[in-house]
Amino acid sequence: MSGFFGFDSNVDETFNLAGAGEEEDLAVYTWGEGMGGSLMEGGDDLNDETFGDLGDVGNDFQFSAQPAPAAPPKSKIASTASRYKPKAVADPFAFSEDDFYSSRRAPAKPAPKPATKPKAPVAAPKPAAQAPSGPVESLWAKPEAPRPMWGAAPSSTVKPEPSSRGPPLPGQIKSLEEIEAEMSRMAIPAQEPQKPQVVSLEEIERQMMAAAEPAPAPAAAPAPPPTQQPRREPTPTQLPSLPGSGYASQQALLDSMFPELGAAPSGQPTGAFPPGPPGQPSGPPQHSPEEIARMQALHDRISAKIESMSKHNHLMGNSDKDFITRIQLSQLATADPYTSDFYAQVFSALQRRQAAAAAGQNEDGPTVVQVAPGFAFGVSGPAGNRFGKMGSTTMQKLSSQVKKLVESRAAHQKTTMGTAALQGALGRVTKGSVAAPRPVLAVPTSRPELRPVNALNQQTGITRQALTRKQVMVALEELYDAVLELEQLRREMPPPVAIEESEGWNAQCAGKVEVIWRRLMVMEPLDVSNPHPFISLINPTKGQRLFPRLLRHLPPQQALTLLTLLIATYPQLDVVARPPPPPVADSSLLTKADRADRARREAETDCFLHMVIPGVDMLIGRCNLGLVAGLLGICAQRMDVARVAATRPGVALFTALLSRAQSIIRAPPPDPLNPQHVQAPDPAEVDQWNKTYAYFLSVLLPRLADLFPMSAAQKAAFGPSAYLAAGDAEREGYEMERQEAEVWGLAAALAVNAPEEEQTNLVAALRDKILHTVQAARNPATMPQRAEAKLRNVNMFLNGLGLDASMIDS
Amino acid sequence: MDEAANAGISEPLDLVKLALGERVFVKLRGDRTLTGVLHAYDAHMNLVVSQVEESIHSVDVTDDGQPLPPRVDRRNVDMLFVRGDGVILISPAQQ
Numbered sequence: 001m002s003g004f005f006g007f008d009s010n011v012d013e014t015f016n017l018a019g020a021g022e023e024e025d026l027a028v029y030t031w032g033e034g035m036g037g038s039l040m041e042g043g044d045d046l047n048d049e050t051f052g053d054l055g056d057v058g059n060d061f062q063f064s065a066q067p068a069p070a071a072p073p074k075s076k077i078a079s080t081a082s083r084y085k086p087k088a089v090a091d092p093f094a095f096s097e098d099d100f101y102s103s104r105r106a107p108a109k110p111a112p113k114p115a116t117k118p119k120a121p122v123a124a125p126k127p128a129a130q131a132p133s134g135p136v137e138s139l140w141a142k143p144e145a146p147r148p149m150w151g152a153a154p155s156s157t158v159k160p161e162p163s164s165r166g167p168p169l170p171g172q173i174k175s176l177e178e179i180e181a182e183m184s185r186m187a188i189p190a191q192e193p194q195k196p197q198v199v200s201l202e203e204i205e206r207q208m209m210a211a212a213e214p215a216p217a218p219a220a221a222p223a224p225p226p227t228q229q230p231r232r233e234p235t236p237t238q239l240p241s242l243p244g245s246g247y248a249s250q251q252a253l254l255d256s257m258f259p260e261l262g263a264a265p266s267g268q269p270t271g272a273f274p275p276g277p278p279g280q281p282s283g284p285p286q287h288s289p290e291e292i293a294r295m296q297a298l299h300d301r302i303s304a305k306i307e308s309m310s311k312h313n314h315l316m317g318n319s320d321k322d323f324i325t326r327i328q329l330s331q332l333a334t335a336d337p338y339t340s341d342f343y344a345q346v347f348s349a350l351q352r353r354q355a356a357a358a359a360g361q362n363e364d365g366p367t368v369v370q371v372a373p374g375f376a377f378g379v380s381g382p383a384g385n386r387f388g389k390m391g392s393t394t395m396q397k398l399s400s401q402v403k404k405l406v407e408s409r410a411a412h413q414k415t416t417m418g419t420a421a422l423q424g425a426l427g428r429v430t431k432g433s434v435a436a437p438r439p440v441l442a443v444p445t446s447r448p449e450l451r452p453v454n455a456l457n458q459q460t461g462i463t464r465q466a467l468t469r470k471q472v473m474v475a476l477e478e479l480y481d482a483v484l485e486l487e488q489l490r491r492e493m494p495p496p497v498a499i500e501e502s503e504g505w506n507a508q509c510a511g512k513v514e515v516i517w518r519r520l521m522v523m524e525p526l527d528v529s530n531p532h533p534f535i536s537l538i539n540p541t542k543g544q545r546l547f548p549r550l551l552r553h554l555p556p557q558q559a560l561t562l563l564t565l566l567i568a569t570y571p572q573l574d575v576v577a578r579p580p581p582p583p584v585a586d587s588s589l590l591t592k593a594d595r596a597d598r599a600r601r602e603a604e605t606d607c608f609l610h611m612v613i614p615g616v617d618m619l620i621g622r623c624n625l626g627l628v629a630g631l632l633g634i635c636a637q638r639m640d641v642a643r644v645a646a647t648r649p650g651v652a653l654f655t656a657l658l659s660r661a662q663s664i665i666r667a668p669p670p671d672p673l674n675p676q677h678v679q680a681p682d683p684a685e686v687d688q689w690n691k692t693y694a695y696f697l698s699v700l701l702p703r704l705a706d707l708f709p710m711s712a713a714q715k716a717a718f719g720p721s722a723y724l725a726a727g728d729a730e731r732e733g734y735e736m737e738r739q740e741a742e743v744w745g746l747a748a749a750l751a752v753n754a755p756e757e758e759q760t761n762l763v764a765a766l767r768d769k770i771l772h773t774v775q776a777a778r779n780p781a782t783m784p785q786r787a788e789a790k791l792r793n794v795n796m797f798l799n800g801l802g803l804d805a806s807m808i809d810s
Numbered sequence: 811m812d813e814a815a816n817a818g819i820s821e822p823l824d825l826v827k828l829a830l831g832e833r834v835f836v837k838l839r840g841d842r843t844l845t846g847v848l849h850a851y852d853a854h855m856n857l858v859v860s861q862v863e864e865s866i867h868s869v870d871v872t873d874d875g876q877p878l879p880p881r882v883d884r885r886n887v888d889m890l891f892v893r894g895d896g897v898i899l900i901s902p903a904q905q
Contacts, residue, residue, distance in 0.1 A: 469902075470828065473828035473829070473832075474828060477827055477828060477830075540831075540832065541831065541832075542830070542831040542832065545831070
């Protein structure tokens with residue numbers, strides 16, 4: 001069990017206490033039924049060895065003629081019963097879990113008993129040896145004192161001994177001298193006369209089994225001798241007063257002197273002094289008829305109780321179920337609930353949003369359930385309904401208990417995880433556990449910033465070598481970590497009313513953004529390397545996927561810097577520098593490696609268009625005309641415009657810039673909601689834009705017709721494939737039209753920006769392409785779908801000039 | 811330069827982490843190899859890989875014991891969970 005749950009072995013003991021105890025002393029508490037079988041074991045064989053020479057022990061307690069019959073069991077039962085008195089007696093299992101917890105705080109009560117038991121033969125003679133010299137109290141004060149007496153009971157099988165209560169002892173009222181004298185005699189194993197009522201352990205067991213197995217009737221346990229009865233009687237309050245207090249020892253003496261009086265109120269606390277007058281003579285402890293009757297009644301009551309409880313044997317009560325739940329939950333608690341349960345977090349967030357939308361209420365509340373400062377569950381359901389039907393108070397209780405479990409587990413782990421087990425292990429051994437598995441995707445958050453990020457490349461000088469792939473990957477992982485941390489931080493936004501917290505939170509966020517900004521290496525000099533470190537970061541698809549997430553967090557000024565750098569170094573991008581080659585008519589001409597390479601580049605381009613371009617569009621959408629003009633100027637000056645424009649990312653960038661400029665120039669009607677759009681563009685900016693545009697167009701115009709992928713394909717083709725190029729399979733053809741549309745879009749953006757005379761030039765440059773396309777669209781051999789796409793493409797451009805494809809006569 | 815990049819690496823799996831989201835080549839027991847995009851891994855080298863091409867290398871033997879030329883069976887899987895006990899090596903796929 002301990003292996004399965006990962007808990008200390010004292011769990012076992014507590015379970016034994018409840019049910020299937022194998023140690024005799026604990027088993028007595030199980031009220032019989034469930035343990036009939038387990039008690040049949042041969043544990044008795046060693047009783048001799050275990051309990052040894054018990055003559056001493058017997059005498060040890062016999063100095064008090066009636067050694068407070070209830071005392072020995074008191075020490076055991078009281079430990080649980082007194083603590084959990086409020087619990088119904090009829091709930092025997094209630095002990096189990098609670099003991100489980102209590103044993104952590106106060107493990108002294110039930111747990112050590114089995115351990116110390118074997119020492120009994122050694123320990124037993126000791127009090128005897130000391131007895132003559134020591135005062136009486138010293139015996140009673142010893143906490144061990146009850147144990148030998150307890151041990152004496154089972155030993156009666158070996159060496160029939162006066163049991164705790166049964167036999168009448170010679171001197172009923174003893175003076176202190178007598179007692180001392182008796183103690184001095186203790187070395188001599190004086191055999192006391194015994195009563196036939198003394199019952200061996202086997203007999204008890206037989207009775208218990210008899211009560212358990214056949215149709216249980218109270219009569220099945222035939223009047224166990226009264227000697228056994230008081231022992232099972234929980235008399236909770238007596239124990240605390242017993243050890244070490246002089247009063248207790250005196251009381252015990254009195255109890256022993258007046259057994260009837262002491263034992264009379266067996267069910268109720270007997271802390272009070274026996275009411276009888278001290279001097280009252282008591283006859284020999286012959287059980288009077290009424291006492292026997294009383295015992296009988298008591299026994300009947302007890303067996304009836306056992307009977308009534310037995311129907312719950314082997315069933316789990318609510319508390320047992322809770323116990324299991326707690327253990328299971330404790331294993332879910334982790335130190336880093338957000339990252340280690342990331343998907344559960346996302347899922348539950350979505351679910352709660354849905355539920356909140358459905359219920360039309362506000363969705364908030366913690367997304368994790370804290371069980372301890374360092375531990376939490378990463379799951380939570382809809383607020384208020386977390387963990388199914390359990391209410392919030394139950395949840396709180398559960399949390400605190402799980403916290404205890406987890407803490408003790410952690411403490412346990414600390415002691416057991418020695419270094420010896422790690423010898424020969426490779427690398428760093430992570431000390432994960434069931435309770436706190438090491439989150440795989442999370443880097444230890446406390447890792448210090450090891451170096452300035454831009455020292456990733458430690459070469460000095462104006463130019464350096466580009467980052468290696470490994471460096472890029474390391475930097476990207478760090479970026480991802482930083483972004484994840486920041487996103488987590490943003491989710492934990494304090495309520496707006498908490499001003500101080502909000503300020504701290506803002507500062508934290510700003511700090512994280514600063515870290516990210518440094519790691520992005522945007523501020524490196526523009527020509528520091530080719531590709532620029534930032535471009536190196538954004539080249540892998542992993543980096544591209546990070547791009548939109550980064551943009552959300554960067555302040556506008558930094559985002560703008562980022563955009564400028566990106567545009568300035570656009571040609572260094574993998575997708576621009578090494579675009580997918582133009583399609584060939586017959587892919588069977590390609591080698592396998594070629595095909596794989598093409599596919600990879602296509603995939604990268606697609607990823608770039610999906611991940612980065614929307615962000616770029618958004619950033620460009622924030623720029624004013626002057627900025628757009630500046631950016632276009634950078635394009636025109638720093639890059640081979642035609643070459644960049646021949647790639648899809650290039651087309652997308654230029655289209656975005658041109659359309660943004662146009663939308664600013666054609667000042668939209670004043671929008672009261674968007675005040676910054678109201679202002680008309682500055683005439684100086686417009687002038688600057690026009691100049692930049694003119695330059696840009698003059699660079700691009702000669703090559704404009706070559707930008708179309710279909711033209712490029714035809715140009716790249718040779719031999720027979722030149723004729724085949726236009727006749728792709730329809731599926732590929734439609735894809736081709738889609739890509740053509742992007743270039744037509746660029747042409748349209750050029751057209752709407754162009755002044756009159758430039759428009760003529762544009763049409764002239766594209767004249768052949770337009771005619772070609774319109775004719776192909778009107779060709780009956782062309783699939784209607786594709787023809788429609790072709791016409792749409794051409795019209796996109798022509799409409800910008802106020803023309804339409806239908807005006808062209810074939 | 812490399813030391814700087816190595817500073818963040820303290821255990822072998824930190825290197826595998828660098829390949830997250832990238833195409834990796836995985837050699838498996840039973841004469842299998844696969845390439846795919848690595849999505850997740852754990853300490854047992856359990857992997858989640860997508861766009862997988864798995865190759866099974868086998869050598870058939872004729873009845874008289876003569877080995878035939880090695881044969882490679884390939885199959886493609888969209889998403890694959892690879893149990894860690896079969897993994898021999900993971901490397902970035904050569905580009």
